[in-house]
Amino acid sequence: MRGEILSYDAVSGEGLISGDDLMRYRFSRIDVGGAQEPAPGLRVDFVPLDDRASQIIPLLIQAGGLSPAHMSYGEAPLSxxxxxxxxxxxxxxxxxxxxxxxxxxxxxxxxxxxxxxxxxxxxxxxxxxxxxxxxxxxxxxxxxxxxxxxxxxxxxxxxxxxxxxxxxxxxxxxxxxxxxxxxxxxxxxxxxxxxxxxxxxxxxxxxxxx
Known part of the structure; x- marks a missing residue:
């Protein structure tokens, strides 16, 4: 199934995904493939298990051919x-x-x-x-x-x-x-x-x- 990350807490390592089936699924950082940090708005593919998501794969890496080094979310604000x-x-x-x-x-x-x-x-x-x-x-x-x-x-x-x-x-x-x-x-x-x-x-x- 595919969906979009709604929120992610880097301290607890827990987040929430809104699935394309209009259901919400909780997930842990260890369930996300690759070195990329989860970020709100990121499209992902995942396997739903009751109310949790596992085997999460960021879609932008597959579709855009981008490496995790190019996927850091946001940038430090400048003057x-x-x-x-x-x-x-x-x-x-x-x-x-x-x-x-x-x-x-x-x-x-x-x-x-x-x-x-x-x-x-x-x-x-x-x-x-x-x-x-x-x-x-x-x-x-x-x-x-x-x-x-x-x-x-x-x-x-x-x-x-x-x-x-x-x-x-x-x-x-x-x-x-x-x-x-x-x-x-x-x-x-x-x-x-x-x-x-x-x-x-x-x-x-x-x-x-x-």
Whole structure:
């Protein structure tokens, strides 16, 4: 029979499974195959014995081909700045997996703030220049900084958008919708506001600890 883990207490090693037959079954950690820690929302296959479940096998490992090392439930929460830095340093071109709302909005926030900071040298030079003077070479050079920074953030931004789409159960290819005028922006804004799916999906476990 198949079902979904409703709850699990790591201290006692006991949990509860909601079977597809609408019945609930108690289980122990020793009944779960593999090194993976049971987690709420995880789909499993099991053998029912009265009101208990035995021979429990996590289905995501079978269906997705994931190893237990990739199945840790949730992740340690990071600060908004740490999420932004991770998107650039560790997941620059990584569109696989899932990204929670906090990670997405952290990138958007610091993308905007760093862009404004990159414009500061240009604005200072504009304020110091004479209105009668044409734009100097130094001013043109200072304008390159925000342009290059914008181009630099395009790739990690697309990768993050793909992971955010995965987090709500959608294909990363739907990011192409953002190129549709008006509709694309509203679509991505809607996706950015949708809560993470609390259960595992085709792209991995939920990044948020529920």
């Amino acid at each position: 908004m700045w740490a999420y932004f830095v991770r998107c650039i340093r560790e997941k620059f071109i990584d569109g696989d997996g899932r990204a929670r709302r906090l990670e997405y909005w952290s990138f958007i926030l610091f993308n905007w703030l760093t862009m404004m900071a990159a414009f500061v040298p240009f604005l200072v030079l504009v304020g110091l220049s004479d209105d009668s003077d044409p734009m100097s070479a130094l001013m043109v050079l200072s304008l390159l900084l925000p342009v290059l920074w914008t181009l630099f953030l395009i790739i990690p931004g697309i990768a993050l958008a793909s992971r955010r789409l995965h987090d709500v159960g959608l294909s990363g290819w739907l990011y192409l919708v953002t190129f549709v005028p008006y509709v694309g922006g509203l679509f991505m804004l809607d996706v950015a506001c949708i809560p993470s799916q609390p259960h595992p999906n085709h792209y991995g476990l939920a990044p948020k600890r529920f």
